[in-house]
Amino acid sequence: xxxxxxxxxxxxxxxxxxxxxxxxxxxxxxxxxxxxxxxxxxxxxxxxxxxxxxxxxxxxxxxxxxxxxxxxxxxxxxxxxxxxxxxxxxxxxxxxxxxxxxxxxxxxxxxxxxxxxxxxxxxxxxxxxxxxxxxxxxxxxxxxxxxxxxxxxxxxxxxxxxxxxxxxxxxxxxxxxxxxxxxxxxxxxxxxxxxxxxxxxxxxxxxxxxxxxxxxxxxxxxxxxxxxxxxxxx
Amino acid sequence: xxxxxxxxxxxxxxxxxxxxxxxxxxxxxxxxxxxxxxxxxxxxxxxxxxxxxxxxxxxxxxxxxxxxxxxxxxxxxxxxxxxxxxxxxxxxxxxxxxxxxxxxxxxxxxxxxxxxxxxxxxxxxxxxxxxxxxxxxxxxxxxxxxxxxxxxxxxxxxxxxxxxxxxxxxxxxxxxxxxxxxxxxxxxxxxxxxxxxxxxxxxxxxxxxxxxxxxxxxxxxxxxxxxxxxxxxx
Numbered sequence: 001x002x003x004x005x006x007x008x009x010x011x012x013x014x015x016x017x018x019x020x021x022x023x024x025x026x027x028x029x030x031x032x033x034x035x036x037x038x039x040x041x042x043x044x045x046x047x048x049x050x051x052x053x054x055x056x057x058x059x060x061x062x063x064x065x066x067x068x069x070x071x072x073x074x075x076x077x078x079x080x081x082x083x084x085x086x087x088x089x090x091x092x093x094x095x096x097x098x099x100x101x102x103x104x105x106x107x108x109x110x111x112x113x114x115x116x117x118x119x120x121x122x123x124x125x126x127x128x129x130x131x132x133x134x135x136x137x138x139x140x141x142x143x144x145x146x147x148x149x150x151x152x153x154x155x156x157x158x159x160x161x162x163x164x165x166x167x168x169x170x171x172x173x174x175x176x177x178x179x180x181x182x183x184x185x186x187x188x189x190x191x192x193x194x195x196x197x198x199x200x201x202x203x204x205x206x207x208x209x210x211x212x213x214x215x216x217x218x219x220x221x222x223x224x225x226x227x228x229x230x231x232x233x234x
Numbered sequence: 235x236x237x238x239x240x241x242x243x244x245x246x247x248x249x250x251x252x253x254x255x256x257x258x259x260x261x262x263x264x265x266x267x268x269x270x271x272x273x274x275x276x277x278x279x280x281x282x283x284x285x286x287x288x289x290x291x292x293x294x295x296x297x298x299x300x301x302x303x304x305x306x307x308x309x310x311x312x313x314x315x316x317x318x319x320x321x322x323x324x325x326x327x328x329x330x331x332x333x334x335x336x337x338x339x340x341x342x343x344x345x346x347x348x349x350x351x352x353x354x355x356x357x358x359x360x361x362x363x364x365x366x367x368x369x370x371x372x373x374x375x376x377x378x379x380x381x382x383x384x385x386x387x388x389x390x391x392x393x394x395x396x397x398x399x400x401x402x403x404x405x406x407x408x409x410x411x412x413x414x415x416x417x418x419x420x421x422x423x424x425x426x427x428x429x430x431x432x433x434x435x436x437x438x439x440x441x442x443x444x445x446x447x448x449x450x451x452x453x454x455x456x457x458x459x460x461x462x463x464x465x466x467x468x
Contacts, residue, residue, distance in 0.1 A: 006362050006363065015257075016255075017255060017256040017257050018255060018257040018352075019255050019257070019352045020255055020352075021250075021251060021252060021253050021254055021255050022251040022256065023249075023251050023252040023253070093358065093362055094362065095361070095362045095365075095368045096358065096361065096362060096368040097368060097369055098368065100362075100368070101364075101365055101366060101367060101368050101369075102365075104362070104363065104364070104365035105365030105366075105443070106365075107365070108364070108365045108429075108442070108443040108444075109443075113440075114363045114365070114441055115363070115439070115441075116359040116360075116362035116363045116441070118252075118253045118254075118352070118353065118354050118359070118435065119352065120352050121355075121358055123358075124327065124330065124355055124357075124358050125350040125352070126350075127329070127330065128240050128327055128328065128329045128330060128334075128338070128350035129240065129338065129348045129349070129350045130335075130338070130342070131329075131335055131336075131338035131339030131340075131341070131342045131348070132335060132339075133335060134329045134330040134331060134332065134334070134335050135331055135335075135375040136373065136374050136375055137372070137373055138371070138372040138373075138400070139370065139371055139372075140370050140400075141369040141370055166372070166374075195342075201352065205349070206347075207348055207349075207350070208342070209339070209342040209343075210342075
């Protein structure tokens with residue numbers, strides 16, 4: 001039976017050596033069939049990994065919010081026929097806060113071997129750097145956009161951080177980061193701790209934990225930079 | 235200001251090239267002060283990374299459940315004095331389901347730069363391979379040991395998986411894995427999906443998702459093997 005490999009990519013313009021183990025290159029060099037979030041990014045990633053990689057011999061299937069379950073089934077045909085395949089997301093780990101899980105679920109149903117490779121996850125790295133509880137944590141993706149719902153969601157996360165001693169991780173679309181930050185420091189209790197993790201694995205990376213009260217006196221510039229937010233009790 | 239590096243290690247007997255980006259070696263080669271979960275494992279890791287590494291010139295501080303907050307403060311003295319330091323857990327990523335978060339919290343309070351390096355996390359890799367929701371997930375560590383409490387905890391995780399469409403991740407001490415597996419398939423609904431992820435990043439790795447009902451007919455051998463359990467709705 002063929003294997004489905006889950007292949008992490010760099011988070012923005014970092015070098016491969018910074019974030020990708022050498023083994024991944026050995027695996028990827030053997031593959032010619034890829035399910036990808038974006039063909040252009042995938043081609044650039046493969047070329048950067050191995051400038052001699054024969055991209056023109058590759059087949060790319062595009063997986064995004066427009067992909068139907070029927071399309072997905074079709075994408076996996078090479079796998080059913082005995083050919084190993086790879087899943088590449090646009091940045092970071094496939095199937096984590098990114099498309100890919102549906103493809104993996106089908107491969108699992110059909111009893112194919114699934115092998116996740118190691119690479120950068122901004123969620124995990126942010127949590128490591130936060131100093132918050134890593135024995136219990138929760139990632140909830142994006143919060144609702146509508147103000148009342150969003151405020152309610154934030155309060156729910158905060159109360160769960162306190163009641164369950166659980167680190168609460170979430171993200172925002174980069175151009176809305178500053179608004180998110182302002183809403184957190186308005187909504188959460190002054191003593192609640194907030195970690196802001198920006199540009200993870202890039203030269204401009206910073207991971208900073210302070211109380212909401214401390215953040216109020218000085219807001220960092222998060223505008224249009226990839227950012228992970230984590231809240232936790234004092 | 236000196237930097238605190240969080241340095242992932244291999245999960246058991248895998249090669250470094252399998253799971254560690256080359257950049258990590260460059261960082262570690264510059265360090266001589268390490269906060270570690272186990273000195274013997276740390277020495278072996280450093281020696282495997284770089285056989286020429288001068289381990290005898292290194293200072294190791296041991297961080298485990300016996301370490302007091304006062305000890306911790308002392309460990310970070312080299313950092314306060316301007317020397318970069320590294321945190322190594324026994325396996326995988328420091329501060330994730332492992333000690334280290336307290337040290338990071340202190341470094342954050344003292345305004346030191348914290349830099350998490352990339353490496354294997356059995357939690358994240360298991361979730362990637364499960365096919366379950368990676369947009370919302372929760373890790374809760376170990377479940378209670380006392381039978382009634384444990385059964386209650388399992389039911390709570392299952393109901394949260396359904397109510398919040400959230401993947402629920404937990405672990406068990408390896409010699410109790412078979413008991414845990416039996417309890418899951420007795421306690422959870424037949425249609426609930428269970429992913430069992432074993433020996434992550436090793437040659438014997440397998441990640442398998444089935445319904446509880448399907449698992450009932452054939453139990454895999456998990457005894458004394460590191461294993462991550464994930465449950466999710468059908």
